[in-house]
Amino acid sequence: MRFTQDHEWVALDGDIATVGITSYAAEQLGDVVFVEIPEVGKTLSQGDGMAVVESVKAASDVYAPVSGEVVEANAALGDAPETVNAEPQGNGWFAKIRISDPSQVEALMDQAAYDAFLASL
Amino acid sequence: MRYLPLTPDDRAEMLGVIGAGSIDELFVDVPAAARRDGFVDLPMFAGEMEVERELAALAARNVSAGSAPFFCGAGAYRHHVPASVDHLIQRSEFLTSYTPYQPEIAQGTLQVLFEFQTQVAALTGMEVANASLYDGSTACAESVMMAQRVTRRERAVLSGGLHPHYVATTETLARAEGMDVVHLAAAIDGEDAVIAAIDAHTACVVVQTPNVFGTVTDVSRIAAAAQAAGALLIVVTTEAVSFGLLRSPGEMGADIVVAEGQSIGNALNFGGPYVGLFACREKFLRQAPGRLCGETVDAEGRRGFVLTLSTREQHIRRDKATSNICTNSGLCALAFSIHMSLLGEVGLRRLAALNHQRAREVKAALTGIKGVEILTPRFFNELTVRLAKPAAEVVEALARKGVLGGVPYSRLAPNAGLDDILLIAATETVTAEDIAALKTALTEVMA
Amino acid sequence: MSMMNTVGRPTAPVAASDHIPATLTGGRGLLQDEALIFELGGWDKTGVDLPEATDADDCLSGLLRDSPIGLPGLSEPEAVRHYVRLSQKNHAIDLALYPLGSCTMKHNPRLNEKVARLAGFADLHPLQPVSTVQGALALIDRLAHWLKTLTGMPAVAMTPKAGAHGELCGLLTIKAAHEAAGQGHRKTVLVPTSAHGTNPATAAFVGYSVTEIAQTADGRVDLADLEARLGDHVAAIMVTNPNTCGLFERDIIDIARLTHAAGAYFYCDGANFNAIVGRVRPGDLGVDAMHINLHKTFSTPHGGGGPGAGPVVLSAALAPFAPAPWVVHGAEGLELLEEAVGEAGAAFGRMSAFHGQMGMFVRAYAYMRSHGADGLRQVAEDAVLNANYIKACLSDLMSPAFPDGPCMHEALFDDAWLEGTGITTLDFAKAMIDEGFHPMTMYFPLVVHGAMLIEPTETESRGELDRFIHALRVLARAAKAGEAERFKGAPFHAPLRRLDETLAARKPKLRWRPEAKAPRAGQ
Secondary structure, eight states: OEEOTTSEEEEEETTEEEEEEOHHHHHHHOSEEEEEOOOTTOEEOTTSEEEEEEESSOEEEEEOSSOEEEEEEOGGGGTOTTHHHHOTTTTTOOEEEEESOHHHHHTSBOHHHHHHHHHHO | OTTOOOOHHHHHHHHHHHTOSSHHHHTTTSOGGGBOSOOTTSOOOOOHHHHHHHHHHHHHTBOOGGGSOBOOOTTOOOOOOOHHHHHHHTSHHHHTOOOSSSGGGBHHHHHHHHHHHHHHHHHHTOSEEOSOBSOHHHHHHHHHHHHHHHHOOOEEEEOTTSOHHHHHHHHHHHHHTTOEEEEOOOOTTOGGGGGGGOOTTEEEEEEESSOTTOBOOOOHHHHHHHHHTTOEEEEEESOGGGGGTBOOTTTTTOSEEEEEOTTTTOOOGGGOSOOEEEEEOGGGGGGOOSOOEEEEEBTTSOEEEEEOOGGGSHHHHGGGOSOOOOOOOHHHHHHHHHHHHHHHHHHHHHHHHHHHHHHHHHHHHHTTOTTEEEOOSSBSSEEEEEESSOHHHHHHHHHHTTOBOOEEHHHHOTTSSOTTEEEEEOOTTOOHHHHHHHHHHHHHHHO | OOOOOOOOOOSSOOOOOSOOOOOSSSOBTTBOOOOOGGGSOOTTOOSSOOOOOOOOOGGGTTTBOOSOOOOOOOOHHHHHHHHHHHHTTBOOTTTSOOOBTTTOOOOOOHHHHHHHTSHHHHTOOTTSOGGGBHHHHHHHHHHHHHHHHHHTOSEEEOOOSSHHHHHHHHHHHHHHHHHHTTOTTOOEEEEETTOOTHHHHHHHHTTOEEEEEOBOTTSSBOHHHHHHHOSTTEEEEEEESSOTTSOOOTTHHHHHHHHHHTTOEEEEEGGGGGGTTTTBOGGGGTOSEEEOOTTTTTOOOOTTTOOOOOOEEEOTTTGGGOOBOEEEEETTEEEEEOSSOGGGTTOOOBSSSTTOOHHHHHHHHHHHHHHHHHHHHHHHHHHHHHHHHHHHHHTTTSEESSOSSOOOSOEEEESGGGTTTTOOHHHHHHHHHHTTOOOOEESOSTTSTTOEEEOOOTTOOHHHHHHHHHHHHHHHHHHHTTOHHHHHTOOSSSSSOOBOHHHHHHSOOOSOOTTOOOOOTTO
16 A cells, blocks of 8 residues: 555555555544535546545645546445544545556655655644 | 723823824824824714714605605515514624634524525525625626536627516626526517527526516526527526515526525615625536535534535635635525524415515506506516606606605616616515505596 | 411421432423433324315326325424423523533623514515615624724625625635635635634535645734735635634734735634624734624524624725625615616626525614614623633633633633543533533634633633533643543533434434334333
């Protein structure tokens, strides 16, 4: 798993990247009440707005950690947004992206680097 | 000064506690050039008696609607509001409370909003309603903005029967957002004409029923055409009492319903404050403007109500909000809800039937008057007549005879070329004597 | 001695035990619980006596409602009980000091309610012939005169229905002015980081992109940052003065000068006008447009969330673009200009139907006449005095966000003083409820951590101020002493405990439905 400084994670399987927000982000947000997931088929560049996560008191933009085409979005979050709090780095995933540039993934932080980054905040 | 509790001694002591020598020291940051000693062009303070005298004198220079036979409508309607409504809204806890951001100590306001939302959804035949907007015209504008967000299309088509003030308000907002607004030519009975104007870029069509000319329309055909093209149907109603007699916009296929709620619980007030009703399909809820009140439980499992889905709103979403709205029309919504609770379905149906009956009586009285042609094919409580003289002149002449005989369409749209059109409304407050007076006066004026 | 009343009974309380039994029905003395009208039944009931009507016209066949609406009715006694019981669950200005910063919760004079209800104002249709409403137009005209004179501005747009609506009006006017001058390429609005959410929301609504201006360490607009960000692409700045931190922008004249030099307009959010009314005219500070919240500075009631009114005073440059309608002096009396023609040809359009919030105009005018120019000046002075008094009396226990120098009409604290206690601003606010006070504004402005913004207004007596200060002092000491339970679980004594806002947002239930079974108190 790789991580961005905006607290998104990427899990790569072949050329499909599953993405979501990290446990740290989910905890900071508090109870998630709604997730605006991206449309399947949408093309994203790294850093584009990909999704919006809403808690009761805040709405946070989630940015695409990698460029590519959205091939699947986690519609189950519609009925169960609390999954993002329960399993942010598992069943609480937001979207699967067919990546266009594998080097983007390699350039992201690994677990150790992300843990160090969190410690510095 | 009766509203300022501090005494000179209080002020002196408090300055001492603060450690300031004078009140001016607390204003030290004001640039010297901007400090003012006083205002020569404004009077000094006045006691209650004097203020009341001035206000009463101003009020006395107006001809109140209740003091004459009265037939004005065109978006604001004179109805009888039971005495208990105004009494209840003046209770301290309703009148002087704030937006219910601290729900534990605002359950009065919040429960009323929940009841109000339920009433509005039921009346409009829609799945969900919000806690009110400023008025019908801004609600109409907001609904068009919402259609743009939902469909991601840029074109709005407004019918020829939509109230001209609503058209203007919608145009102001929609054009600021870069939308293309098409307003069809004024037509007594032309809501269906929007169908021909629907294309692949149309975000919404906006129709009004009863429309500004009083005509009632079955909008189901329009709903089907809009939905087939992926556009939203927005239905506008300016006379909320009509919900008691007519098939609801929701039943006819509306996606969004906006209405002016003034008719229920609220006085004419020379145009404001009023209360905008807003209802829509549940699937569009997250794109809806305005406040929403929802049910929940407290820490002890007791039912309670809170403002919810606030992340759409300005104080959280800031530049990505669904609207910039900060207030609803709280006290007016409360008045609406109290009056609606007193009426109940039974009372509203009866009230609506009475309104329609009065309009039929007006129609009968005006039929046959020389120079007066009744145009409205299907009406609720408002009729359109064509006059053989300019309607504005006729209205002035009627006023000189002590009759407030309606609203000339030219007052709403001076450039529409419909100067001979008069809009006449008749609510339950109209008596047989009033109708007789209108008939007599109009006959004389048109002779 | 004759023994006339032999019914013996104790007339002083007997020694009470410590045990307070819960009530059997859930009722608590004067505080009644209350069901929804839909649970009170009455589906076939009405509380309004109306005569029967004849059948509908044939022309309406096919258009008549043939399915039930599904709404109950209540008799008058039931309705009065229902709403009086509900009202008991609300806090209100009429109960205690309501310290909501930036809301100006001052007393709502009852004279205003009386005159607003005169038939000559309340029973007036907006589209009656103008000759029959000269008194109403005169009132609007007089109110407009007061607003212009108090602010030192030559024009005012009266129709916006709320503060945010006024902001919209102001920005639309500015947009129209730029377009008329061939400056339509200006697409950016600058807004301080401390701005109220309506500012960027309104700018975005009008089609502008929003850029933030930094704040200095002493809570003001960073002049250097502003200057760096101004340019040919900027249409306007939106600044609140006094700002949302409760501080007067000392550099306001420079802010205006720089903005104008860059060809942009200065929009001022007038929410905090209560601090300076009668002492300072925004027009003298270089403001081009400013909305005035009549429901804040000029006492019209908050009504549980509205209605408000937000007239916008305008500079000479912006005046031609103000929206219809206007009250003007004609040959035969006052007239209503309702179309953008002739001298009003540059108007950007209409903000709403009809002519504005007349009901609020009457109230605000009565308020202004009651105070007069001298009274209004006293209003600002007492408002500022009261806020500084509270700040001075709490600064030893709580941490003012900007301790140096006076504040204006509101005092801002951050949550530094709560550090290490585990108690948040929210917890502290909820504990205030138990002590009888509505919480202050929390977490706004966003630029201060755990913000607590206290605005007492001028209509508080010394006694009420001291009562409030005492409550906050004892609570602050309790927080610092680690009495976490008092705060974490608060409120305990309000009609309800803390509510589950997560549940409300995850499973929105926005209306009553027949199948829902709601828990009734005591069952």
